Amino acid sequence: MDVVELLSELVKFDTTNDPTRGIKPPKECPKFILDTLNSWGIDAQLIEKDGYYAVYGEIGEGNPKILFMAHFDVVPVNRDEWETEPFELTIKGNRAYGRGSADDKGNVASIMLALKELSKMNLKEKVLFAFTGDEEIGGALAMHIAEKLKNENNLPEYMANADGIGMKPIIRRRKGFGVTISIPSEKVKLRGTVKERKFRVSTPILETRHAAYFLPGVDTHPMIALSHFLRNSNVLAVSLEGKFIKGNVVPSEVTLKYLEPGEGDEVEVDIGLTRLLKTIVPLVRAPIKAEKYSDCGVSITPNLYSFSEGKHVLRLDIRAMSYSSEDIERTLEEVIAFNIPEAELAVKSNEKAGYLFTHPEDEIVKAMLETLEKFGEKAEPVEGPGAADSRFFTPYGVKAIDFGPRGGNIHGPNEYVELDSLKLLPEVYKEVALRLIGG
Template identity: 70%
Template sequence: MINIFKPRTLTFYLVKSMDVLELLSELVSFNTVNDPNKGIKPSKECPRFIKDQLDSWDIESEIIERSGYYAVYGEIGDGTPRLLFMAHFDVVPVNLEEWETDPFELTIKENKAYGRGSADDKGNVAAVMLALKELSKEEKLNGRVIFAFTGDEEIGGAMAMHIAEKLSKEGKVPKYMINADGIGMKPIIRRRKGFGVEIKVYPRKVKVKGRVREIEFEPKTPVVETRHAAYFLPGVDTHPMVALSHFLRNSNAVAISLDGAFIKGNVIPGKVKLKYVEPGEGEEVEGDLSLTALLKAIVPIVRAPIKAEKYSDYGVSITPNVYSFDGSHVLKVDVRAMSYSKDDIEKTLREVLNFNLPEAELIIKENEKAGYLFTSPDDELVRVTLRILKELGEDVEPIEGPGASDSRYFTPLGVKAIDIGPRGGNIHGPNEYVEVDSLRKMPEIYRRIALSLLL
C-alpha cells in the first residue's frame, strides 16, 4: 500500500512536471463534498488550485462563481469553437465508517487508487488538465478548444447549464463535447435524464398493543459494487428500502420510526433501520399509520409503468434513496428515463399513489433546460474515439451509461457529445477507486481525440 502525501499550504506548490497520479493525489486531498441537506458545498480552494496549476503551464483560465459554487473556465486556440472538454471536481458525501482508507488521501493498493472522487470525477479532471497542457503547445489547431471544470455536478449541474447558456449567447457553441465523466474507458453515447420526486405524508398516530422490535436492511450488489442509484439493477441488486417495504407488506407490523445512512437523492443508503410494533401481547405503543403506508407504497412506486420517449438499455429506474421527518414524512425518489418531460412520470406516479397512498403530496422536480444524451454510433466523434482507443490497446464498443451527466445541457443545443473516463469502481460508495493503468492512458486519449477533430 502506498499513501501519496500532499503539501497543504496557503500558497500551492506547483509541480510543472506532475503526472496524472500526482495531480489526482492533490485533487483528492481537497474535501469538495456537495451536501445541500447539510449546507455543505465545495470551497474556492480546489478550483483555485486547478487555475494556479493551469497558469503554471501558461494556460489562461478564470474562476466563475454562481450561487456560491465555482467553475474554472478557459479556451485554447483561435477560430471557431470546435470542442468542449468538461469534468467536475465536486464529490458526494462519505460515510467514514464504511471506508477502509482515508477518503481524502489517495491510497494505492496494487493497480487501484482509492479516494473519494478518484473515479467520479477527479481522475478525469487530472487527465483533461494534462491533455490541455499538451494541446496548448500545438500551433496548428484548426479551431478553438473550450474547457470547464465545475463544482456542482453532483447536485444538478447548474454551472454546466450556465456555461451552455453563456456559449449559446456568445455564439461559441462547439460542434463536439467530450464530457470526462464516464467509466470503463468506453464511449458513452446514451444517458437518461434524471428527475427528483418527493412524496410527503403527515403523521397519523395510533396506539397499538404489542412488542417493539427493530429490523435492519443493507444494500446487496453482488456483481457491480456501487451505491450510485443509476447503477442499481433490479433483479440483481437489493435495495434496502425496497426490502423494508416488502417486509412490511408481508406483515401486520406498524411502523414507529425509520433511521438510516441516508446521503442524497441518487445514492442508495448504506443501511436502514425500522423500529416497529408487532401487534399482540405486550404493552401499548404509539405507531404511525402514515409512515407505515408510505413505506408499504415503495414496492408499487418502484414498479410504476412509466413510459419513455426513447429506448434505453436500463429502461426506467426508480429508487427511493432518502427519508426524512420534519413535521411530515418525506420520501425522495430518484427517477431516470429517456424523457424530456415530467408529465408522463407525474401522471403514472399519481395513479400509483391514488391507489396506495391517496393522501400523499407529490412533487416532481426537473430542469427543463436539460435533456438526455443520445449520440449516433456513426458520428465522427464516436468513430474517432473508438479508433484512438483501439490504437492504445482498448478494443471497445460504445455503450449506454446508467447515470445522467452535464452533457445533457449541451445536447439540446445540437452538440455531439460522448461521456468517457477510466476504469474504476464503487462510485458514490465506500472505497471508491480508479484503476491506475487505465487512468494513465486518459491524458493521451483526450489529446489524440482533440487533435483528430482539430487538425
C-alpha cells in the same frame, strides 16, 4: 507532474457537495486548478454562481471545435465503510483509492494534462474546457456555461464530457428526475411487542451505491426490501432510521422499529409512516413510459427519508430517456391516488436539460474509438447508467460522448480508479482533440 501526482493533489481537497447539510465545495480546489493551468501558460477564469465555482477557458484559434468538461465536486462519504482515508489517494496495486478518484477527479487531472500539451501546439480551431463544482447536485454551472456559449454563438461542434467509466465511449444516458412524496404523521396507540429489523444493501456483481447503477433482480435496495416486509406482514411502523446520504445514493442500511400487534405494552405507532413505506413497492414498479429506448430502462429508487414539520418525506430518484416530467408525474399520481391519496407529490426536473443520445457513427464517437484502438484499448460505444452534464449541451445540437477510466464503487465506499487506464487518459483526450481538429 504526472496524472497520478496531480490526482493525489486534487483528492486532498474535500469537495463534498451536500446541500442537505449546507456543505458546498470550497474555493480552494478550483483555485488550485486555475493556478496550475495559469502556471502552464493557459488562460482561464473562475466562474461563481450561487456559491459554487467552475473554471472555464479556451485554447487555440478559429471556431470552437470541442469542449472538454469534468467536475471536481464529490458525494458525501460514510467513513465507517471506508478502509482507507477517503481524502487521501491510497495506491494498492493497480488501484488508487480515494473519493473522486473515478468520479471525477481522475478525469479533471487527465484533461488538465491534455490541455498542457495541446496549448503548446498551433491549433487551427478552439478547444474549450470547463471544470465544474456542482455536477453532483444538478449541474447548474454546466447549464450556465451552455447558455453562455449559445448566447455568444460560441457553442462547440463536439463535447467530450469526462464523466464516464470503463474506458468506453458512452453515447446514451438517461435524464434524472427528483420526486418528493410527503404524508402527515398519524399516530395511534396499540398493544403489542416492539421489534427492530435492519435491511442492508446488496450489490453482488457491481459494487456501487450510485442509484443509476442499481439493477432490480440483481441488487437489493434496503428501502424496497423494507417495504416488501411491511406489505407481507401485519406489523406497523414505529420509526425509521437509516444511513441516508443523497438523493442518488442508495443507503447502505436502514432500521425499522415496528410493532407486532398482540398482548404487550401500549405503544405509539405511526399509520402515516406505515402506509408511506408500504407504497414504496408499487412506486418503484410504476409503469413509466420513456420517449426513447434505453438498455437500462426506467429506474426508480427511494434513497432519502426524513421527518419534518409533522410530515414523513420520501425522495425518489428516477432515470428515464425523457425530456419532460409530465408522464412521470401522471403515472405516479395514479399510484399515490390508489395507495396514499392524502399524500403530496412533487416531481422536479430541469426542463432545459435533455438526455444523451448520440449516433454511433458520429465523428466524435469514431474519433474516440480510433484513439482507443491506437492505444491498445478495444471498445464499443455503450449506454451509461447515470445522467451527466452533457445533457445541457445536447439540446443545442452539440454531439457529445461521456468518457472515463476504469474504476469502481462510484458514490460508494472505497471508490477507486485503475491506474493503467488513468495513465492513458491525458494522451487519449489530446489525441481525440487533434483528430477532430485535423492537427
